[in-house]
Structures are given as structure tokens and as C-alpha cells.
Amino acid sequence: MTDTIVTPGNATATPATRVADFVASEMFAKLFHEGMDLVERTAAYLDGPGRDDSRALDRAGALAYAAESMKLTTRLMQAASWLLVQRQVAEGEMSADEAMGERYRLPPDSIEDPHWPENGETAPAELADLAALSRTLYARLKRIDENLFAGEPPQASVNGVGAQMDRLRSAFGN
Template identity: 30%
Template sequence: MPDGVAQTQLTRKLVDSLYVEAMVLADEARAYFEDHGVEARDSLPPAQRVGYAVESLKVTTRLMHVIAWLLTWRGEANGEIDAEQARHPDRRLGLTARSDPTMVDMLPEGAQRLIVASEELHKRVRRLEQDLLAPPEEPKASPARSLLGRLERAF
């Protein structure tokens, strides 16, 4: 199997795996922030309640950016869009605000877990995007070939 085909399949598997992870995390976040975390939120002082709301929006934003980015690459892998369209700046992973560690430490454990998980997923996808969009590296000259070249020139 040619390297390009193996790379495409690996990328498709990785994108599909990340997509499932993002969707599961988005469902967990929705369930927590809309249902299970309401009681915990209501027990917080007013300033922390605002912080809770802000952080829940940051989680949602991070996850939606990740999901949109992954859908772009799934579309490229499925031939729905071409590689040039997938790499267009409008389709890049969106920037998101960082969570305030001081505020996060004051929130319930369930919210903290979701915040950290969304940040970690966003960072992994950001690194993947940087790798995919990086210009290809020039092949490094082999030290042995370099030595052979010098010997050929000398004799």
C-alpha cells in the first residue's frame, strides 16, 4: 500500500476518533450544564455563578470549534471538499478564550473535569492542525551520502 494511502487512512481514523470523542464530551457537557450541574451552580455565590456560566460557554465554544474543524476534515476525507478548501483560513480551528484557573478551582468538580477535558481536546486538535498545515520539511541529507559526495569531489 502506498504511503499516501496509509497516511490518508490513518488521518481518517484519527479524525473519526477525535470526532466521536468531541461529540461524547459535548453531550456530557450539555447534560452537566443543563441538568446535573444546575443544583451545584445554584449553590454557588453570585460571582461564582457568573464564572460558572462563563466557563460553561467557553467549554461549549471550544467543543463546537473542534467539531466544526473535524467535520471539515471528514468532508475532505470523504471527497465532499478538496484539500485546498479544507486548508482555507476560514476553516481553521477557531480561537477560544482560556479558562481562568482561579475561577475553575472554585467550581464544582464536574465542571472542572469538563473544562479541563475541553481544553485538552482543543489543544490536541490545535497541534494536529498545525502539523497538517505546516509546510513539508526538506529531506535531510544523509551523513553517509554527504561523505560520499565529498569523496567523489576530492578524487
Template identity: 35%
Template sequence: MGDSMTEGQLTPKLIDGLYVEAMVLADEARSYFDTGGRDDRLALDPLDRVGFSCESLKVTTRLMHVIAWLLTQRAVAAGELSRAQAGMAERRLGVAADTDGALLARLPEAAVELIHASEELYGRVSRLDQGSFAEEAGSPARSLLSRLQRSF
């Protein structure tokens, strides 16, 4: 990703790009876990089938947290919602459960790819969330930089 991602700047272009990525991934996950992966799931032993279903829910949960966070950011960026109206708790990215690493080795490749893609996207958005929250909380370095800029 570009510099704006590493600096934690939430630009409308970044938010929109992540939103499209999340929606495409959500559609791929829904398609695979609802229909395409049915044969893959049935080929697993019964315990791994349960794990497969749990992992599909984790993927969905990760993506829904990301999408909800991005929609809130879009609303704030569009002026439809102030940061105060969004509220601190609602603006933060929801917590998603970790994937069972031991189970991954036994799951079909397509499922593993979707799991990794959802984890990667969630991780990127989580870093943005942490960066924007730290900025709002008044990072000492940002505060000093802001004061220096105002003095010139």
C-alpha cells in the same frame, strides 16, 4: 495517542475517533451544564455563578471549534470538499478563550473535569491543525524528504 497523532497525519480513522470523542464530550457538557450542574451552580456565590456560566460557554465554544474543524477534515478526506474549496481560514481551528485559572479552584469537581477534558481535546486538535497547516505551507524538511523520495 498513537504515532499518527505525533506525526500530524490526518487519517480518516484519527478524524473519526476524535469526532466521536468530541461529540460524546459535547453531550456530557450539555447534560451537566444544562441540568446536572444546576444544583452545583446554585451552591456557588453570585460572582462564581457568573464565572461558572462563562466557563460553560468556553467549554461549548472549544468543542464547537473542534467539531467544525473535524467535519471540514472529514469532508476533505471523503472528497466532498477539496483543500482549495475548504479555504485556508475555514480549515483552521478557531481560537478559544482560556479558562480562568483562579476560578477553577472554586468550581465543582464535575465542572473542572469537563473544562480540563475540553482543553485537552482542543489542545490535541490544535497541534494537528498546526501540523497539517505547516505541512501544506511547505515545511523545508518535508520538501527535502519529498524530493529525496522522488529521486529514488
């Protein structure tokens, strides 16, 4: 599946138009379900078999497990939040212009790959798999986010007057 949002019909569309088109697409519906399924799968693992996996590790492995599970949870919560905002746009609960606000954009995924102790135990396979899937999902969402908002700086606030002033400044170069 390709994550390209700009098509010949909307290459010059505004970011708000691109967002509205995207959230109405089948691609978004599939991506939303994929993301939410991964969140649910991860929660089920961490609350169930993951606890047993963690207890079976030595001290260094258990600490690495805890750190990795926190990174995984953080990454997925950011992804889920982004997807939920886009769904609000799709359902008319939020305008596409509002969704362009900085607080609704995805930050870079600064969470590094897992670092398990050398000469120690390896990560449980399910945790490693979920971490890899979450990094892939996050990277896809980040590319989509950047594509949707290409050519327009994110808005710092959702303020009708401020947004209008930004448009005027852009139009008159001041």
C-alpha cells in the same frame, strides 16, 4: 495516542494530501468520536446537573460558573466545527484544498484557565473536569491542524484562480 500526522511515507506530501490521508485514518475516526462524545457529555451536564450546580453556588461562584461554561462551550464548538469540516473531507462533501481555508482552521485557544473567586466556592467537579478535557482535546486538535498544514500558509479564500495564483507566486518567488 500520538498526534503526529507526518509519516515517512508522506513527509513531503502537500497539506491537501496530508489532510486526505488523515481523514481516512482510524486515528481521525477515534478522535472524531471522542470530540463529539465530549460535546454531548458537556451539553448534557450544562442542561441538567450543571443547572443545579450553578444554583447551589453563591453569587460570585455563579458568575464564575457562567463565565467558565461560556468558555467551555466556545472551545468545544470550535473543536466540533473543525472535526465536522474534516469529516466533510472524509465523506467527499468538501475537498481537502477547501478545508485548508483560513476560516476552517483552528485559532489559538486564547481562553484562559478558569478564575474562580479567591476565598469563594470552588468550581463544581464535573465542570472543572469537562473544562480540563476540552482544553486537552483542543490542544490536540490544534497540534494536528498545525501539523497538517505545516509548510503552507492557510488560504484566505476558497478561490480556484486565487489558489492557482498563490502557487504560481510561490513557484516563481513573486
